[in-house]
Every structure is written in structure tokens, then in C-alpha cells.
Amino acid sequence: MSLSRSESRQKEKAQRDNRRRRAFSLSLIAAGSIILLTGVGITVNQTGLTDWFGGGAKSGSGQTADGSNRNDADAGGAGSIAVTETPDAGEATPAPEPTDNGDASPPSSMPEEEPVDGEAEERVSLSFVGDMLPGEYIADIMAQNGYDFPYQKALLYLSEPDLMVGNLELPITTRGTPVEGTPYVYKGSPETLPAMRDAGFDVMSLANNHALDQGLEGMRDTMKHLTDAGIGFMGVGENDKEAFAPLIRETKGVKVAFIGVSEVIPFAGMKADSNVPGIAETYETTRAVASIKSATDEADIVVVMVHWGEDGKDTPENYQKNMARAYIDAGADLVIGSHPHVLQGFERYKGKWIAYSLGNFVYASNPSGAHGETGVLDAVCGPEGDCELKFNPMQVIQSQPTPLEGDLAVALLSRLSSISIGAEVRSDGSIVQQ
CATH class of the missing domain: 1.20.59 (Chorismate Mutase Domain, subunit A)
Structure with a gap:
């Protein structure tokens, strides 16, 4: 790759x-x-x-x-x-760049990186968004305004982190055979990927219920087009070994492993298995846990991207909580969820963070209510996997995730705080254990 x-x-x-x-x-x-x-x-x-x-x-x-x-x-x-x-390698935290008005402190989406024991400890910045659907519902908007249009309002938050990660909710292909028997079947153009890469995206999880919307041909095309665009991926493969294998990226001398798994798969035949191509599943946690344990030997930080939950529900199911904790017990440092298409809350378990759902990001033109609430989750992490979180609230307007300010931002952060588990989302977006 x-x-x-x-x-x-x-x-x-x-x-x-x-x-x-x-x-x-x-x-x-x-x-x-x-x-x-x-x-x-x-x-x-x-x-x-x-x-x-x-x-x-x-x-x-x-x-x-x-x-x-x-x-x-x-x-x-x-x-x-x-x-x-x-x-x-080993750089101290960069000083702020002066803005046009002479202010030496430009806005930043990242939590501050603090020195440890009097020295500047090397910390990496990872940022995450929810479901990405660059096509289908917003295809006409992108055709008229350009493939970079969905990212323009949020560009600062996407280009700033060391590694930018999302969940790709459709196959990228010009071919394929649409799967039958599911209510929604998607497809996206390879022409969307350069704009996604240039906006800042480095990694995409493919472990979701739409990975095989265009059959194995569509899945393989997606893997190829992402590779050609320089965007990493995980969560699917020619067999279960490939599908569960972590994608490892190194930044600032710190190795980060990304594992993608899905608890939502339309048909059993789509699950990756020995000599069977498909999606890494987590209907039970055995293979996911084995992958996490293996990744801890290869990387400093382990991130699990998981597709789960009930569509439209802003609180996690009990099985989501149990699975997230099992992943952390196995060695995961961050668990990042998707699929409900709305934001869910946060939880800290054994010193590690769980984001149960990050909602929609690039998905529809003007999604209504909670389906239009979104944002970018920042995690500044040390090589031991200790992370500080901050959520940057946004609203999708004309297919563009648009940063919220003032009372609107405070209201969304307050709601996220109310649905979190033993965690508080403060008015500045920082997330702390209660």
C-alpha cells in the first residue's frame, strides 16, 4: 500500500x-x-x-x-x-502563528499538549468524524460546487491533526453489482477521493454495513482507489486475517494501530472468514479482541473503529458498552463508534475513552434535527495511550459541516454532556471524567 x-x-x-x-x-x-x-x-x-x-x-x-x-x-x-x-522527531509543541490582526494565538481545535516532568513529551493529535457518504444524497451539490465543497467550512479542523480518520459509508467504484434485499444501497465516484485526501483525511474504516453494497467487485475497487489516493483503510479483506489486521501509521515516532470492525452486517455471507472475503465482524468479540491484543505488540496506541448501535438513538445499547469495555480490557486506548447517524455520548473506562457515535459528517444536504448535529473529535495522546479529548460542535448545512459558535455550540455540548456516561462535556468542548 x-x-x-x-x-x-x-x-x-x-x-x-x-x-x-x-x-x-x-x-x-x-x-x-x-x-x-x-x-x-x-x-x-x-x-x-x-x-x-x-x-x-x-x-x-x-x-x-x-x-x-x-x-x-x-x-x-x-x-x-x-x-x-x-x-x-521529538519536536516541542509549536508556537502559535500570528494572525492577520497581530494576535499570536490563532484558533485551534486541539487540546493543549502539556509538558511532562519538565520536558516536552511527544504527543500525537488524532481526530475523528462519523459517517462519510461522499455521493448519493449530495452528488448533485458536489457536481455543481466541486468535490471539496463538503469540507470547506471544517477545513481547519480536518487539516490540523497528525492523523485524520473517518468511517467511509459507501463503496468507491464505477462498477459492481448492487446488493439486493437491503433498503439502502450506495455508490461513490473515485473522483471524490483526491478532495477527501487534500482536506486532510488519512485513514478510513470500511467495516460497516455498506462495504459490500456493490458486491466484492465494489469492495475491491474501494480498496484500490483508496490506495491510489494515499488514504489508508482497514476492516475488510480477502479473508478474516486481512480484514481484522490493524492499519499502522507512524507519526512523530509514535505508532498508531487502527482496527475496524462492524456489528451491523446485512448478510452472514458478507462476514470475512478463512478464505472468504468480506467485513471484519464483531457480533461477538473473540476475533476483535485477538486483533487488539496483537496490535498492542506492534503499536504504541490502539484505536478501534466500530460500527454498531441503533439508528437514530442517542444512547448506546448495553451490548455497545460491554463490547467497548472488552476492547479496552484487551488493550484498546480509544474506541470510536459510528452507525446510529446521530451523536451519542462519551465514557471513560479504566483511563481510556469511548465515543459511542460521532453521527453523520458528510452525508446529506440538510439533515433534520439530531441527524444534522455533528463535529470533529480531537484526541491528543501520549505514547502510553493516555488521551485528552475535545469535541468541536458543528451542524450540517447544505452538505457542509459548519462549526457552531456561541449559544448554539454550548447547547449541543450541554446535550452531549447529558447523554454521556460518567463524563462531562464542558462549554469549551473538552471532555473530562466526572
Whole structure:
């Protein structure tokens, strides 16, 4: 599977962060110098400036006045104007980029990454959305406005994380034979994928009840087109070994494993088995648990994407709770649900987070009521799998997930808090255990 485009996008993000850090560092140094020199009321010549900033120490020595080392991510000493680019691995959290109005703190969808034990611990940002249906109900809108149209209002939230993940709710194919005996059968064009990739999406789960809407031919085409677009996938395969295999992505030196499973499969013959192509199922947890345990040996963080629940119901069924806890007991660090087409709440179990359903994201043009409530879930995670969560509330308007502000945002977050289990969703979107 080609990773070149995804890896290139990660490199571009890192380079952008480095540029932000350098510009902000120079601004701070210049401002600090003016303040210090103004405060002491002196005129400093070149020799005096050298003495002021370190008693003749070499520029870029990286040492404090007492000789101790600075953070490795700082390439220059306190008096150094030349700031070299930091390495991608082990970077400290980037400084905010100044906005057009001079404010050095642009809006960010991510929870703040805090240092651990006095040092900047490497943490990765993962973001998730619910069901993605780039076709069918919004095909005409995309044909008129472009395939990137659904992502335009939410682009900041999609392009910012290290890894952006969703649930692809339809086959991507120009061929296939529509399955019979189910009420809804979908199909999407391969032309939709470049816009999805360029919006920021890195990974798609295919473990859902629509993966075989166009038969095995449609499933295989989907796998091929995603690969060609540089988008990773999991949850289907030529046999159960492939379908349950984790997709592993590495970012900032941290390996993240994604496992896709579905408790909603129209026909038993669609379940992947030994020498049988199809979908990774979780009607019971044996094979999912085995996959999770295996993934813990390969990755630092394990994410389970699961398709489950009752359509239109905003609270999880008991079996969802039991399965989620079984996944975490097996080693999962995050459990992210889809299928009900509405938002469900959150739960923290043994220090790990469960998002029972993230609702619809790119799905219909103007879904009504709870079906139009959506958002982007951010998780900033350490290599030990400890994650901080934040939900960015949105409403789908003309097929575009549109960020909510003010009272509308607070109202949606408050409702999510009321349906969560032992967890509170605060007015800023942060999710904490009660």
C-alpha cells in the first residue's frame, strides 16, 4: 500500500510548524531585547550586547547562564538571532502563528499538549468524524460546487491533526453489482477521493454495513482507489486475517494501530472468514479482541473503529458498552463508534475513552434535527495511550459541516454532556471524567 502522499502531507505539516516556531521565536527575542534595553536605560554596543546575553558565550550554545542545557528543540542560545530548524522527531509543541490582526494565538481545535516532568513529551493529535457518504444524497451539490465543497467550512479542523480518520459509508467504484434485499444501497465516484485526501483525511474504516453494497467487485475497487489516493483503510479483506489486521501509521515516532470492525452486517455471507472475503465482524468479540491484543505488540496506541448501535438513538445499547469495555480490557486506548447517524455520548473506562457515535459528517444536504448535529473529535495522546479529548460542535448545512459558535455550540455540548456516561462535556468542548 502506498504511503507516499500521506507521509508527504505529514512532512508538510511539520515544516509548517517549524516555520511558525521560527517566526514566533524571532518576534519574542526582538520584543524581549527592546523591553530589557529600554528598562535599564542603556546604550549597548556590539561588545556590550554580547556581554548582556551571555558573557561572551557562543551564539547557539544552548546553555543557560548557569551552564545547564536548554530544551533540545531550541537550536539557539538566548542571544542567538539565527534559529536553525528543529528535527521532525521529538519536536516541542509549536508556537502559535500570528494572525492577520497581530494576535499570536490563532484558533485551534486541539487540546493543549502539556509538558511532562519538565520536558516536552511527544504527543500525537488524532481526530475523528462519523459517517462519510461522499455521493448519493449530495452528488448533485458536489457536481455543481466541486468535490471539496463538503469540507470547506471544517477545513481547519480536518487539516490540523497528525492523523485524520473517518468511517467511509459507501463503496468507491464505477462498477459492481448492487446488493439486493437491503433498503439502502450506495455508490461513490473515485473522483471524490483526491478532495477527501487534500482536506486532510488519512485513514478510513470500511467495516460497516455498506462495504459490500456493490458486491466484492465494489469492495475491491474501494480498496484500490483508496490506495491510489494515499488514504489508508482497514476492516475488510480477502479473508478474516486481512480484514481484522490493524492499519499502522507512524507519526512523530509514535505508532498508531487502527482496527475496524462492524456489528451491523446485512448478510452472514458478507462476514470475512478463512478464505472468504468480506467485513471484519464483531457480533461477538473473540476475533476483535485477538486483533487488539496483537496490535498492542506492534503499536504504541490502539484505536478501534466500530460500527454498531441503533439508528437514530442517542444512547448506546448495553451490548455497545460491554463490547467497548472488552476492547479496552484487551488493550484498546480509544474506541470510536459510528452507525446510529446521530451523536451519542462519551465514557471513560479504566483511563481510556469511548465515543459511542460521532453521527453523520458528510452525508446529506440538510439533515433534520439530531441527524444534522455533528463535529470533529480531537484526541491528543501520549505514547502510553493516555488521551485528552475535545469535541468541536458543528451542524450540517447544505452538505457542509459548519462549526457552531456561541449559544448554539454550548447547547449541543450541554446535550452531549447529558447523554454521556460518567463524563462531562464542558462549554469549551473538552471532555473530562466526572
